Amino acid sequence: MNGILEKVRRELKEASDEKTRQAGLRYFREDVKLYGIRSKTVSEIAKANYSLIRKAGKDAVLALCGSLWQSGMMEESFVACVWSEKQTASLVPDDFAVLEKWVHNYVGNWASCDTLCNHTVGDFIQKYPEYIAELKKWALSENRWVKRASAVSLIIPARKGKFLEDIFEIAGILLPDRDDMVQKGYGWMLKEASKPYQAEVFSFVMRHKAVMPRTALRYAIEKMPPDLRVKAMEK
DSSP states (O other): OHHHHHHHHHHHHHHOOHHHHHHHHHHOSSOOBOOOOOHHHHHHHHHHHHTTTGGGOHHHHHHHHHHHHHTOBHHHHHHHHHHHHTTGGGOOGGGHHHHHHHHHHTOOSHHHHHHHIIIIIHHHHHHOGGGHHHHHHHTTOSOHHHHHHHHHTTHHHHHTTOOHHHHHHHHHHHTTOOOHHHHHHHHHHHHHHHTTOHHHHHHHHHHHTTTSOHHHHHHHHTTSOHHHHHHHHOO
């Protein structure tokens, strides 16, 4: 199976562009390792090569994903995210340890964090909601990306109207955090929850707006009617 990794990496390198790479380096505040490839092209490479490994079985696919994550290359992490998302129907509870390892050890920017957690981790949580308790532990981490992951893993469930009380609990844990990447993460989670639960999220914001950072607050109320946004922003 190592041959598939060599093939993927060769295709990524062939598709790379220095102008795109330099633009990407300027786009991220943190240090990132890039080939310099447009997202659409990375997705195409990931999907084309998945057809060669899909019959290998879940454990083999996850092992390949782990190798991609270990490289530190952002585009390789995106390939891993595409492949792991396609395995979510096959995931069992013990696989949470694999996802957690990726989040704790390899995620180093918001793009990789959100791509993994919105889909693979979020799908896992919907399948095994008892693991929300682990997300609450992530929210207490000292790692900014693990904390962001605790919130953005619930983006899709929030949009579907799921896990509202857990969403409020995680937002409460993250509420005083001074890191804007964390603030944007839980603010986004609250924004998605506000779509099915506008009144409840507005009430949460109003109860906590004295201590909620303005970045998180603006994200949380972004989709609310103008009169509610004005009220929430009043000092």
